[in-house]
Amino acid sequence: MTAPLPYSTIREIFTRFRDDCAEPEGELEHLNAFTLVVAVALSAQATDKGVNRATRDLFAIADTPQKMLALGEEGVIGYIKTIGLYRNKAKNVIKLSRILVEDYGGEVPSSRAALESLPGVGRKTANVVLNMWFKHPAQAVDTHIFRVGNRTGIAPGKDVVAVERAIEDRVPVEFALHAHHWLILHGRYVCKARKPDCAHCLINDLCAFEEKTI
Known part of the structure; x- marks a missing residue:
């Protein structure tokens, strides 16, 4: 070392x-805190460019947890199937969207612990969101x-x-x-x-x- x-x-x-x-600036495209969480979660074992290509159309119609839930897991898959591990990632996107709606009023929480409790969101993803959206160091x-x-x-x-x-x-x-x-x-x-x-x-x-x- x-x-x-x-x-x-x-x-x-x-x-x-x-x-x-x-x-x-980070290179993952996003419209708000929710789309940032989704984009970073999708970027695991994938390139930012690949994620951006997939999410441009997705976020155009589903930029809130409520809209993502309405789209459904198969609907999400239709947009992200070019990304590695897309089935599991789609499942996590729907799960985290449901939690945000049911437990947080559709808003993305600003605490690391709360973020890490979301499906598909680990420490790195939580830190990206805290840094890029909430301006924490x-x-x-x-x-x-x-x-x-x-x-x-x-x-x-x-x-x-x-x-x-x-x-x-x-x-x-x-x-x-x-x-x-x-x-x-x-x-x-x-x-x-x-x-x-x-x-x-x-x-x-x-x-x-x-x-x-x-």
Whole structure:
């Protein structure tokens, strides 16, 4: 495991990220908190682009839990069958929609515990919703962030929860809200799994990765 970077280095890294893109955004398309929950739940083991292609038409007719319930499980399947594990995901979308209607008045709750209680919603999904919709400095660690956190030394950890905690503990508070977006975009487009593009990396002089491609 890469040794943790000094706090001053981490501050410089996120200063550069902010200077390059002050307001990073997630790439999953959504219309409101409910469609964000559904989109993130559908994105497990799928690409954001693939989810967006499937949900554009779905959300055009079912952008509330009530409308999703009216569509029904088979109706949802008709829109998302290009996404992996679509049958189980459709079942979860209907289940979580019913819970939102029956227990939360059709509104998406703003607590992590409540979000995680919804079918198909795990810690990462809950953190994405808390961050993107409710503007909490929650850190949703996916494979990209796990890789970048460990490679660079920004937030090394043996599992996603350890990396999440490391980000919370080590990233300066002024960068906390956007930290996971900067890291995920960096991992998706620059610090890629097989061929990291170190030559075009904003932080290659600060990164602790020993196998840099430059």
